[in-house]
Amino acid sequence: MADEKDRKTLEERNQMSDLERLRHSCAHVLATAISRIWPDAQFAAGPPVEGGFYYDVDLEHRISPADFDQIEAEMKKVVKENAPFERMVVSRDEAMVMAKSGRLASVADREVESIFKVDLLNDIPEDEEISIYKNGDFWDLCAGPHVGRTGNCKAHKLMSVASAFYKGDKDRQSLQRIYGTCFKNRTLLDEHLECLEEAKKRDHRRLGKEMGLFTFDESVGQGLPLWKPRGGIIRRELQDFITEELDKQGYFQVFTPHIGKLDLYRTSGHFPYYEDSQFPPVVERDALKKLADEGTPCSELLNKISIGEIEGFLLKPMNCPHHIKIFDSEHRSYRDLPVRLAEFGTVYRWEQSGELGGLTRVRSFTQDDAHLFCTPDQVGDEIQGCLGLVKKVLGTLGITEYGVRLSLRDPDSDKYVGDPEDWDKAEAALREAIQTLGVEYTEELGEAAFYGPKIDFVVKDVIGRDWQLGTVQVDYNLPKRFDLSYIGSDNAPHRPVMIHRAPFGSLERFVGLLIEHFEGKFPTWLAPEQVRVLPISEKFTTEAKALVKALADVGARVAIDNTGDKIGAKIRLARMDRVPYLAVIGAKEVEEHSVSVRQRDQGDLGSIPMNDFISKISQDITTRSL
Numbered sequence: 001m002a003d004e005k006d007r008k009t010l011e012e013r014n015q016m017s018d019l020e021r022l023r024h025s026c027a028h029v030l031a032t033a034i035s036r037i038w039p040d041a042q043f044a045a046g047p048p049v050e051g052g053f054y055y056d057v058d059l060e061h062r063i064s065p066a067d068f069d070q071i072e073a074e075m076k077k078v079v080k081e082n083a084p085f086e087r088m089v090v091s092r093d094e095a096m097v098m099a100k101s102g103r104l105a106s107v108a109d110r111e112v113e114s115i116f117k118v119d120l121l122n123d124i125p126e127d128e129e130i131s132i133y134k135n136g137d138f139w140d141l142c143a144g145p146h147v148g149r150t151g152n153c154k155a156h157k158l159m160s161v162a163s164a165f166y167k168g169d170k171d172r173q174s175l176q177r178i179y180g181t182c183f184k185n186r187t188l189l190d191e192h193l194e195c196l197e198e199a200k201k202r203d204h205r206r207l208g209k210e211m212g213l214f215t216f217d218e219s220v221g222q223g224l225p226l227w228k229p230r231g232g233i234i235r236r237e238l239q240d241f242i243t244e245e246l247d248k249q250g251y252f253q254v255f256t257p258h259i260g261k262l263d264l265y266r267t268s269g270h271f272p273y274y275e276d277s278q279f280p281p282v283v284e285r286d287a288l289k290k291l292a293d294e295g296t297p298c299s300e301l302l303n304k305i306s307i308g309e310i311e312g313f314l315l316k317p318m319n320c321p322h323h324i325k326i327f328d329s330e331h332r333s334y335r336d337l338p339v340r341l342a343e344f345g346t347v348y349r350w351e352q353s354g355e356l357g358g359l360t361r362v363r364s365f366t367q368d369d370a371h372l373f374c375t376p377d378q379v380g381d382e383i384q385g386c387l388g389l390v391k392k393v394l395g396t397l398g399i400t401e402y403g404v405r406l407s408l409r410d411p412d413s414d415k416y417v418g419d420p421e422d423w424d425k426a427e428a429a430l431r432e433a434i435q436t437l438g439v440e441y442t443e444e445l446g447e448a449a450f451y452g453p454k455i456d457f458v459v460k461d462v463i464g465r466d467w468q469l470g471t472v473q474v475d476y477n478l479p480k481r482f483d484l485s486y487i488g489s490d491n492a493p494h495r496p497v498m499i500h501r502a503p504f505g506s507l508e509r510f511v512g513l514l515i516e517h518f519e520g521k522f523p524t525w526l527a528p529e530q531v532r533v534l535p536i537s538e539k540f541t542t543e544a545k546a547l548v549k550a551l552a553d554v555g556a557r558v559a560i561d562n563t564g565d566k567i568g569a570k571i572r573l574a575r576m577d578r579v580p581y582l583a584v585i586g587a588k589e590v591e592e593h594s595v596s597v598r599q600r601d602q603g604d605l606g607s608i609p610m611n612d613f614i615s616k617i618s619q620d621i622t623t624r625s626l
């Protein structure tokens with residue numbers, strides 16, 4: 001594919017899966033159809049992507065989904081013609097002649113040249129073979145590989161159209177990116193479309209709004225989530241649950257400010273190296289005023305901050321340095337270790353605005369963060385503890401399908417800090433800990449950071465999508481940069497090992513995952529509203545209120561629907577709100593001292609004695625049952 005932003009190497013192209021080949025071939029089918037309908041179309045890149053393919057096109061006509069029927073009808077013809085994809089190797093000059101005569105990514109010669117293909121041709125390294133792929137009249141500059149014939153691309157569908165800059169460069173031309181997908185057969189395509197439909201139904205951005213869980217406000221800022229009361233409940237329940245487990249494991253909770261001095265991050269290495277992904281520094285008023293009086297230009301100001309001539313503060317991009325300073329605030333002996341400091345710490349990252357959306361990519365998020373300071377010998381046990389926590393939390397949430405990735409060092413490289421023997425021990429300990437989990441895991445050689453091996457978690461949700469969660473990272477570097485030490489049993493100072501662990505990543509992302517996983521139907525213990533009491537008419541308000549109070553007394557979140565609506569309407573509304581339990585009270589129930597119970601997922605549970613119902617709810621909550 002000469003038509004990609006980052007050119008693939010020959011080896012990568014040979015490794016293209018059958019599905020990727022098929023999808024890339026379908027991109028050619030799409031381009032064939034478009035150039036038959038709009039011969040002026042200029043094509044740029046058309047690679048396979050996750051879930052399908054796209055082709056970028058420059059065209060005066062604004063393509064919209066309303067055009068898809070016409071384009072797909074033409075694609076159908078191209079498929080039916082069943083032309084072979086023929087590869088033709090040409091010289092650079094020959095290719096240039098074709099591109100200049102508008103013949104590439106087109107069904108005929110044109111008056112204008114194939115502008116993007118001319119440019120892409122110039123990007124091909126001197127020593128690389130240049131090939132043209134032809135299917136019928138459509139010729140394209142392309143390295144391939146392709147499937148045999150256009151007839152293979154039968155099960156396709158156009159999905160959407162968006163705008164994209166040529167070569168992903170915002171200073172270049174804006175193009176129309178047409179997304180499509182293609183599968184080996186109709187059944188697989190239909191399954192995929194159903195899955196997308198399901199994903200749409202579960203989209204946490206939509207459900208979050210509908211259920212009043214969180215909101216974003218332009219005047220607060222893009223990517224800065226505001227948790228509303230109902231979302232706040234879910235977040236707090238999760239935090240409480242995780243905290244309980246951390247307490248059992250001997251962690252101590254700490255609280256630290258949201259900013260820190262630039263010098264702190266110079267020591268840690270977070271500044272200025274990761275400047276681009278951080279909010280700009282906050283500079284003290286006096287320093288700013290002095291510079292303004294001196295007439296210092298902005299560019300100079302930034303430079304002075306970078307080289308440390310002006311001090312300032314940074315919104316914290318990481319919690320580690322603050323926790324390090326807590327560890328370092330006391331003399332530590334080997335008897336004190338491990339020291340486990342946990343914080344639901346909010347951090348700030350400058351994500352590009354184009355990448356923001358919902359809770360999965362935000363500019364301020366709260367990590368389930370903790371830092372463990374231990375001896376090299378304790379690394380294994382500490383990792384084991386971290387994994388135990390993950391297993392417990394995910395298991396309680398009914399998430400049983402997850403995988404683990406273990407990143408190890410490249411044994412042939414010398415870029416790593418720390419003692420090789422410690423690395424060996426840590427890597428073996430990590431592997432051993434993972435094996436006790438009984439889940440799938442992969443080992444990636446050479447993927448470890450220079451400062452230590454790590455573990456990543458990937459969760460599969462109910463509809464089979466992967467969600468990247470957090471990490472457990474061993475670190476030999478920061479203890480050195482901050483010159484941390486403890487006194488060993490030999491009475492000499494030793495360097496502790498640090499473990500960063502935020503296994504669930506951020507609470508924002510994790511709640512986003514849970515919303516989609518449960519489709520908003522949270523288990524009772526997490527549900528913002530757990531029971532809704534529905535009196536059949538106003539006559540039963542007193543009894544209904546008594547039940548509300550009794551439930552609230554056992555710690556349930558309970559509401560009453562006191563409106564004059566018919567009971568059927570009340571039930572429908574409560575179902576829309578995804579309330580796990582509905583308790584209906586009428587004459588019969590009052591007389592029998594019972595409630596008619598409807599469970600969100602199990603349906604009508606019939607009449608249950610009042611006290612039994614109350615203890616059932618209480619039990620559901622305290623045991624965090626699903």
Ligand SMILES: [Zn+2]
Nearest residue numbers: 001141142144
């Ligand atoms: Zn191609």
Ligand SMILES: [Zn+2]
Nearest residue numbers: 318319320500
């Ligand atoms: Zn950290």
